[in-house]
Amino acid sequence: MFQIENLGEAKFKSPLQLSTVRGDNIFNFVSDSDKLVYDLSMDAYTNCLTNNQEPHCLEKAGPRQHLHFDPKRTTAAIVTCGGLCPGINNVIRGVVMALHYFYGVKRILGVPYGYEGLNPGMGHGFMELTPDKVKDIHQFGGTILGSSRGAQSVGVMVDTLVENHIDILFTIGGDGTLKGADSIGEEIQKRGLDIAVVGIPKTIDNDIDIIDKSFGFETSFDIASPILRDAHNEAKGAYNGVSIVKLMGRDSGFIAASAALAQPVVNFVLIPEQHFNLYGDGGFLEALKKRLEAKHHAVIVVAEGAGQHLFAKEEVKTDASGNVQHDDIGIFLKDKIKEYFKETFPVTVKYIDPSYIVRSAAANSGDSVFCSGLAYMAVHGAMAGKTKFVVGRVNNKFVYLPISAVTKKRKKIDLESEFWFAVLQSTGQPFML
Known part of the structure; x- marks a missing residue:
């Protein structure tokens, strides 16, 4: 249900000086076998016991001991799509800093104006992203890359990735953006290409399914x-x-x-x-x-x-x-x-x-912390060769989810939930109007 796709063998040793031993006061690498239970309810637990089934589990996000991509030869690109949302610049900054300082990736491209930027016919070109260029952008709202709505030819976008030797594409956007990213990933897979596609869910409406909340x-x-x-x-x-x-x-x-x-x-x-x-x-x-x-x-x-x-x-x-x-x-x-x-x-x-x-608006302190976490976890997963996934927090833990799992439907307020009941208690309005 929540199986994450991998591009292939992870044969490069991570440059991160982390541990594999509990108790040495150093953060440990995360293994693909580290899983987190999705449904924490007693009913779900009892049902699994009764039917002798394993519960639905999510892959824990975090740095892997071995990488699929050689950091010295890796080129990454970042694209932001759809409407503006607080925290986009924070995520861009976090991805650039993590790629550069954690892994030593030196070539990072910004894709201007959403998916339009992956269509050469639009004439936007690319923007070189460096730590110096992004160091202060978290103080501002909007996106330094610009954004746009609407689809572009998937074939043309993949051609652009190939022609520019891009190994990883980070897509920052909502439901439509993520569906576009999944389509790009499908085309990459059909062609047998070694390119990872990563989604970082962005929607001010908080309507991405399954995850606790979206940034902004x-x-x-x-x-x-x-x-x-x-x-x-x-x-x-x-x-x-x-x-x-x-x-x-x-x-x-x-x-x-x-x-x-x-x-x-x-x-x-x-x-x-x-x-x-x-x-x-x-x-x-x-x-x-x-x-x-x-x-x-x-x-x-x-x-x-x-x-x-x-x-x-x-x-x-x-x-x-x-x-x-x-x-x-x-x-x-x-x-x-x-x-x-x-x-x-x-x-x-x-x-x-x-x-x-x-x-x-610019992100507040809570969202700023959250955006950095999303960016770092997205980079860890991408460098390990995971693809067509989104990073998000579920049950207050960072996890990797297939893009297809979170785009099946929009998350909505449950009118029988404690949350909506709290709203009704606060306002004093009738249950039904």
Whole structure:
């Protein structure tokens, strides 16, 4: 289920001066046989015992004693794709530093503007990445390599890797990027090439399946938190004041829900996972009316993908990455609230959309630590010859996962989970709207 593919024999001794002995106070090399159990529940444990089965296990991430690639002859490339996210520069920096200082890899290329940079027809060329060039980039948001959305010819991209003697391709991106990386890996495999493809999951929405969280997510709701505080001040500043804050979350509402928990002044959280009705008994507008009658102010946080069922759509449009383009739920709610209360009592509605400020921020301390760990573990796996894998944390441990395992579906909030129940307890909103 979670088997990691390897390019071949690992015959080069690692330059890392690590140990293989427990108790000598030196970090030990990790073996491919070091596994971590995926499902830690008692039910899963009992089921394995009853059926005499081994549990599903994940390959532990970390430095291997022997490498597939000779560091002195290795060329690596890094590409960043999709929307911006806090921490991309941290990951780029971490990969470059690990390749250069841990393993002595001297030729590291930056691929400009996403997968476009692997298409020579776009004319972007490559950027040489050195420790001096990346040493300060973690202080800034965005990506020094630039990014883009949309697919390029897999054959052309693999041709580019071959022509430039690239041995390892590090892809930093979300669901679409990772699927692209898997396709590149498949083409490499068909051609019998000795090139590793590595994924480092990036999505501000935290919707990559299986892994605990993706980098940048913690920063996103950290940045959103003071915005919610200020939205609360705006709402309280008017009699029957309503503040609507729209946060990112195309298919999953993790940012909206987490920000509301971090800044517990929010009264309603609307997410894509939960359909809600506007009108009628138990509907959102009726619940908002009760809130205003009781407290005379309200703060609403809505994820961008929430409430799309309320729009009459003749056709579904997608962006260059294949993501469904959603209608603006924030403006829609603002208009519907004003319309609903026009005949009831006057309200003052303020609408705030900080989406692009949030996603272009620099990583906070927690994400910065996380990004470095992801980068280092990605480099260790790549140098050992592992391919078509992503690095992530599962059950709070760094592991390697097949790209195909994490791209089967998007991770979403479980409405019966403790997490969502905590949100409902914090906001006081009804279980169903």
